[in-house]
Amino acid sequence: MAKKTLISAFAGTLILSASFSPAFARDQVQVAGSSTVLPYAKIVAENFGETFSQFKTPIIESGGSSAGLKEFCKGVGANTIDVANSSRQIKDSEVEACKANGVTEIQEVQIGYDGIVFATDINGPDFEIQPVDIYKALAAQVSVDGKLVPNPYKKWNEVNPAFPDWDIATYIPGEKHGTREVFETKLLEVGCEAAGDLEIRIASGMDKKAATTDCFAVRKDGAAVDIDGDYTETLARVDSNKNGVGVFGLAFYENNADKLKVATVDGIVPSTETIATGEYPVSRPLYFYVKKAHLGVIPGLKEYVEYFTSDSMIGPDSPLSEYGLVAAPDEEREAIRKSFMDGSTM
Amino acid sequence: MSNSVADTSTASSVTKKRDLNLKKRYAAERRFRAMGIGAIAIGLFFLAALLFTVVSKGYTAFWQTSIALEITFDEGVIDSAKKRVEDPNILLMANYPRLARNALQSQLGLEKPTKPILKQLDGMISNGVRVQLREMLLSDPTLMGKTQKVWVLAEANIDSAFKGQIDLSVAEKNRKVSDAQIGWIDDLNSKGLIAQKFNTGLFFNGASSRPEMAGMGAAIIGSFYMMLIVLIQALPIGVAASVYLEEFAPKNRWTDLIEVNINNLAAVPSIVYGLLGLALFINIAHLPRSASLVGGLVLTLITLPTIIIATRAALRAVPPSIRSAALGVGASKMQMVSHHVLPLAAPGILTGTIIGLAQALGETAPLLLIGMVAFVADFPLTPLDPATALPVQIFMWANEAERAFVERTSGAIIVLLMFLAVMNIAAIILRKRFERRW
Numbered sequence: 001m002a003k004k005t006l007i008s009a010f011a012g013t014l015i016l017s018a019s020f021s022p023a024f025a026r027d028q029v030q031v032a033g034s035s036t037v038l039p040y041a042k043i044v045a046e047n048f049g050e051t052f053s054q055f056k057t058p059i060i061e062s063g064g065s066s067a068g069l070k071e072f073c074k075g076v077g078a079n080t081i082d083v084a085n086s087s088r089q090i091k092d093s094e095v096e097a098c099k100a101n102g103v104t105e106i107q108e109v110q111i112g113y114d115g116i117v118f119a120t121d122i123n124g125p126d127f128e129i130q131p132v133d134i135y136k137a138l139a140a141q142v143s144v145d146g147k148l149v150p151n152p153y154k155k156w157n158e159v160n161p162a163f164p165d166w167d168i169a170t171y172i173p174g175e176k177h178g179t180r181e182v183f184e185t186k187l188l189e190v191g192c193e194a195a196g197d198l199e200i201r202i203a204s205g206m207d208k209k210a211a212t213t214d215c216f217a218v219r220k221d222g223a224a225v226d227i228d229g230d231y232t233e234t235l236a237r238v239d240s241n242k243n244g245v246g247v248f249g250l251a252f253y254e255n256n257a258d259k260l261k262v263a264t265v266d267g268i269v270p271s272t273e274t275i276a277t278g279e280y281p282v283s284r285p286l287y288f289y290v291k292k293a294h295l296g297v298i299p300g301l302k303e304y305v306e307y308f309t310s311d312s313m314i315g316p317d318s319p320l321s322e323y324g325l326v327a328a329p330d331e332e333r334e335a336i337r338k339s340f341m342d343g344s345t346m
Numbered sequence: 347m348s349n350s351v352a353d354t355s356t357a358s359s360v361t362k363k364r365d366l367n368l369k370k371r372y373a374a375e376r377r378f379r380a381m382g383i384g385a386i387a388i389g390l391f392f393l394a395a396l397l398f399t400v401v402s403k404g405y406t407a408f409w410q411t412s413i414a415l416e417i418t419f420d421e422g423v424i425d426s427a428k429k430r431v432e433d434p435n436i437l438l439m440a441n442y443p444r445l446a447r448n449a450l451q452s453q454l455g456l457e458k459p460t461k462p463i464l465k466q467l468d469g470m471i472s473n474g475v476r477v478q479l480r481e482m483l484l485s486d487p488t489l490m491g492k493t494q495k496v497w498v499l500a501e502a503n504i505d506s507a508f509k510g511q512i513d514l515s516v517a518e519k520n521r522k523v524s525d526a527q528i529g530w531i532d533d534l535n536s537k538g539l540i541a542q543k544f545n546t547g548l549f550f551n552g553a554s555s556r557p558e559m560a561g562m563g564a565a566i567i568g569s570f571y572m573m574l575i576v577l578i579q580a581l582p583i584g585v586a587a588s589v590y591l592e593e594f595a596p597k598n599r600w601t602d603l604i605e606v607n608i609n610n611l612a613a614v615p616s617i618v619y620g621l622l623g624l625a626l627f628i629n630i631a632h633l634p635r636s637a638s639l640v641g642g643l644v645l646t647l648i649t650l651p652t653i654i655i656a657t658r659a660a661l662r663a664v665p666p667s668i669r670s671a672a673l674g675v676g677a678s679k680m681q682m683v684s685h686h687v688l689p690l691a692a693p694g695i696l697t698g699t700i701i702g703l704a705q706a707l708g709e710t711a712p713l714l715l716i717g718m719v720a721f722v723a724d725f726p727l728t729p730l731d732p733a734t735a736l737p738v739q740i741f742m743w744a745n746e747a748e749r750a751f752v753e754r755t756s757g758a759i760i761v762l763l764m765f766l767a768v769m770n771i772a773a774i775i776l777r778k779r780f781e782r783r784w
Contacts, residue, residue, distance in 0.1 A: 028724075028732060030635060032717070039747065042555040042721045049723055050477055053438060057552075057723035059636055059732045062742070063714065071717075079632050081717075122516075230745040255747040257520040258513060319473075 026078040027299050029058035033068020033085030034178055035230055036114060036249055037286050040320050041085055044308045047319065048300075051307070055300035060085075065178035072289060073098035082294045082301050086287045087114065087178030095346060105292035105345040109305060110336055112314050113326035115250035115275040116182055116282040119260040121242045125164050127263035131281070133160050135191025137168050138224045140217040143197045148204070151219045166243040172218070173247055174228035182284040183247065184216045190281075191215075235259070250275065251324020275326040283326065292345055309337050400763070404756025410545040410558060411505040413471065413534060415449040418493040419483060423448070425490075442479040446471045446498055453539065454530055466524055472499035474559040499547075500540065502557035502750035507531060508540065511749070522749070548757060552723040553739070557750035560743070562758055564722045568638045568733030569707060569765075575642025575729065576649050576706050581699055583646075584653030585688075591654075592661040593683050612651035619648050620712030628716060635717035636732035644712045649702040656698020660691040693780040700773040704766050710737045736762045 031041055041060045049057030061068070065086040072084035073094060090108070098106060118129055136159045141148045156163035173179040192198045192215035201211035218224045227234050231252040238246040238260070245263070250270055253260055262270060266281055274280040288308070295302050307313060314320055316327045328336065421428070424440040447467050451459060459467065475498045482496070483489050499505075503522040506512050508531055518525055534540040551561025595601045623644035627633045633640050664687050672682040688695075713719055719738050726733035734742075740762065743755040 026634060030717070030732070032720075035745065038721070039555065042553075045721065046555050046723055051439070059717075060721035061636070061717050062719055062721075062745070074629075079628060079635060081635070122520075231747065232745050252747045255522070255749070258516045258522075 028056040029083065029298055029301050029304050030061070030081045031058055031083040031085060031288070032061035032063060032071050032081045033083075033288070034065040034087040034286070035062050036065075036087040036177075036179060037085035037111070037288065038062050039251065039323060040111065040286070040325055041288070041308075043319050043323060044304075044313050047313070048304055048307050052300065052303060055303065058083075058300070058304055064176050066176055069094050069289070070097075072291070073101055073103055075101045076103055076291060076293045078298070080291075082291055082298050083305075084289045086289065087284065088181050089285075089287060090289060090346070103291060103293070107290040107292050107340060107343070107345055109288050109290060109309060109340055110285050110328065110332075111288065111308065111325070112286060112320065112328050113275055113283045114286050114324075115270045115272075115280060115326060116179060116186070116284070117248050117250055117253050117270045118245055118263040118265070119238070119248055119253055120245050120263065121238055122259055122261050124242065124261050126261075127245070128162065128267060129263050129265050130160075130194070131187045131191035131265070132194040133163070133191070134187045135195055135197070135215070136160075138170060138172070138218050139188065139192070139197075139215065140219045141214070143195065143200050146200065148197070148200060151221070151223075154223075164243075168223040169241055169244040170224050171227050171234045171237045171244060171246040172224055174226040176228060179247070179249070179284075182282065186282045186284075188216050188218075249324070250326070254324050272321065272324070272326045276329070285328075286325070290340075292343065305340060306337075309333070309340060400756045400759050404753055404758075404760045406509050406511070407548060407753040407757025407760075408545050409509075409542040410547065411500040411508045412497040412541060412543050413450070413500050414495055414497050414539045414541075415446055415453065415471075416493055417445055417449050417479065417496045417498075419479075419489045419491060420445060420448070421491055424483070437484060438480065440480070442476045443468065443471065443473065445479060446475045453537075454533060463526070466526055469501055470504050470527060470530065472501050472558045473556055474499055474554075497543070499558045502748060504531065505558055506750050508535075508542070511753075548754070549761075552725060553721050553734070553742070554723060555721075557746070557748050557754060560751070560754060562736065562739050562761065564725055565734045565736045565739035565758075567726055568641070568718070568722070569736045571638035571726065571729045571733065572642040572645055572735060573703055573707060575639065576645045576703060577699070579643075579646045580649045580653050580702065584650055584699075585657055585695060587650075588654050588657035588661060589683060589688070592658050593679065593687065608651050608654050612655060615711070616648055616709050617711040617715070619644050620715035622647065623712060624715045634730055634732070636720050636722070636734075637730050638718075638726060638733040638735075639729040640716050641713055641718050641733070641735065642729065644716060645706040645709060648709060648712065649706045652702035652705060653695075653699055656701065657691070657695045660694025660698065661687060663694060664690045690782055693777050693782075696780075697773045697777045700769050700776070704769045704773075707735075707765065707769070708737055708762070710735070710741055713738055736765070 029045075031045070038060060041058075045058040045060055049055070061071075061081075063071075065084075065088055068081075068084040069086060069090060071081050074080050090106070095106065098104070118127060118134075120127060136142050136151075137153060137156065139151060142151050142153075143149070144152060153159050154167060156166045156168055159168070172183060189198075189212055192201075192212070198211055198215060201214055202208060206214060218226075225237070227237070227247075231248050234246040234248060235252075235256060238244045246260075248256075248260070250272070253262055253270075264270075268274050268280045270280045270282075275283045290301070290305055295305075311333065312318055314325065314327055314333060318327070321327045327333070423444050424430075424442075425436050427436075430436045447464070450467055450470060454467075456463065456467075478498060479496070482494075500508065503512070504527065507514075507523040507528060512521055512523055514521075514528065531540060547559060547561045549561060549566065550563045551559055552564040554560040591601060591604065623640060627640045627643055628635060633643075668686050668690065669682055672686045673679070677685065710719070713735055717732075718734055719741065720732065720734055721742070722732055722734045724731075736758065740755055740758045743751045743758060
């Protein structure tokens with residue numbers, strides 16, 4: 001009997017909720033995804049809402065590239081999101097998952113580039129980093145005298161005598177971040193090759209793919225700390241450990257340049273200019289993905305994408321580049337707009 | 347005789363022993379009291395540390411720097427081709443920030459500024475000036491061509507500099523405020539044209555990517571809707587469930603099982619309810635994402651066990667003699683409950699409900715999965731519109747890169763703490779006023 005009461009209470013709630021659904025049609029763009037793209041998307045959404053008074057301001061959810069794409073691939077319809085922000089390209093497995101749920105037409109839009117920088121406390125010494133140093137300091141296994149051993153280095157100056165006598169403490173993006181992928185391919189992989197460790201791994205019987213993946217394994221003895229939160233958490237870590245080295249997005253660093261000192265990579269100081277020209281090696285494109293089936297159904301979606309890709313948002317001297325986005329070259333932006341207009345899908 | 351001597355001697359030794367014990371027991375009590383005071387002191391210390399860090403970082407968020415500008419609504423800038431009658435979009439799209447920049451430029455007496463100087467001038471005034479001036483002109487078209495004194499918000503970095511939060515000893519290229527801008531701030535300050543005003547926007551604006559315009563308005567409304575939904579659902583359901591379990595249900599294995607489950611549910615991590623809400627309300631019932639209705643339903647599930655447990659305790663505290671008396675004069679069980687037991691238990695039920703609501707007000711984790719951890723700029727008009735919640739707003743601001751959001755994060759925490767304090771004080775007052783003791 002008592003159980004019945006609870007069940008009927010629960011059922012009542014369900015009926016109450018179900019009775020709302022028929023009246024529901026969305027008139028507001030919904031976006032989710034990467035926390036790296038979030039600040040840019042917020043600026044665009046806010047300006048969009050102010051400029052187009054006939055549309056509501058889009059809703060931008062945070063939560064990470066993977067979570068956003070997962071939500072994106074849940075299906076087509078007003079109770080699924082329209083746009084997924086991502087700090088990496090969509091994976092084949094995710095495209096498959098999308099297809100399985102009926103999201104067959106996905107439009108990819110690239111918005112510009114983001115730099116990944118290393119930074120220490122503002123009063124720290126100058127760091128001049130090569131990818132091979134990062135690999136040697138952070139990989140789980142490195143070669144010593146031609147043999148792979150668990151990473152023996154405890155201090156930065158053991159890795160490279162030019163570095164200070166600091167314990168290695170590096171705060172790197174956690175595995176759920178899109179930034180981690182860039183960190184792996186642009187630093188660990190390059191460093192692994194430069195150190196000759198990739199060959200040693202291949203010689204020991206691994207195929208190339210397995211060897212590369214093995215290069216990505218980061219030491220777990222506390223010298224490399226995964227940060228699953230946002231850059232504010234990394235900043236707080238570097239703030240409390242003055243000998244710590246943190247990995248940040250360029251935009252975040254530029255907003256906190258009075259607290260952080262940036263390291264050079266391959267001798268290049270990261271800046272919007274050096275990233276735009278491609279001199280600074282550690283950068284990646286930022287994307288968002290649009291459900292083509294929602295274009296023309298959700299009011300304002302098409303206009304939002306067009307506004308986002310206009311030069312007044314992603315061009316040089318735009319609010320986004322002021323915040324720290326590295327604008328794509330002129331032809332590339334033209335190509336981005338054209339590809340969206342043509343409706344080309346993946 | 348010998349016996350009696352022996353008796354007295356043992357008796358005296360016993361009293362002696364007892365005296366010794368007395369001292370020991372006093373000492374033990376003193377130690378126990380000291381430990382108790384120590385425990386309270388530790389609690390108070392951490393509370394004080396929390397309040398100190400939050401208040402010392404956050405109190406500045408309640409004031410916001412504004413600049414007084416003599417704005418000329420220059421037709422040459424807004425509508426040089428004089429086509430606004432045919433095309434109303436011209437008034438919507440016009441370059442209003444230019445008007446503010448021109449006003450600032452003439453106020454500072456800068457003639458023929460270079461491009462970098464113009465950029466720094468733009469950087470003095472919030473971009474929100476576009477909407478502010480546009481609304482002024484749209485509501486009063488006769489302003490065209492006239493000059494009016496308007497207080498506009500200063501840009502967030504200028505605000506931080508004016509509040510003394512920016513370290514000026516850092517090299518100019520590493521800080522967000524240039525030496526020229528500092529000079530202008532001093533100049534405006536000496537003329538009384540820059541001032542800190544109470545930050546009403548913090549309470550009424552929606553979220554914004556510009557720190558100076560960001561507010562908790564959408565979050566406060568979202569939280570209000572959710573609390574309302576929780577109240578109108580969790581209170582009747584919770585009270586009905588507890589009254590039945592306490593007064594009507596037979597005591598057997600089934601009711602024991604239900605009791606264990608309710609106590610268990612009260613301790614389930616709230617993220618689990620978020621997953622349930624996502625599956626049930628969004629994927630099956632097809633309710634809109636990010637809506638406060640869904641948030642309210644999920645929070646109802648979280649609050650229910652708390653309310654049921656508190657209500658059952660309140661019902662049990664009503665003495666059985668009241669029930670017997672009511673039944674004795676011929677009241678039905680239903681009358682006994684509704685005329686006597688429930689009114690007497692009401693203060694306890696209300697206290698439990700308010701504490702449950704306060705707990706729900708502070709939840710963030712379950713809202714993440716139903717899309718309420720989001721940037722919401724527009725006001726939610728109904729519970730079906732996308733909204734966010736107070737603790738979510740704090741979380742979002744804590745992750746912002748700009749320095750000016752640090753004080754806002756703490757400011758929002760202060761506001762949330764005040765809401766919680768008001769609710770908890772209300773619970774105490776209700777209990778004190780209506781409580782009956784036997």
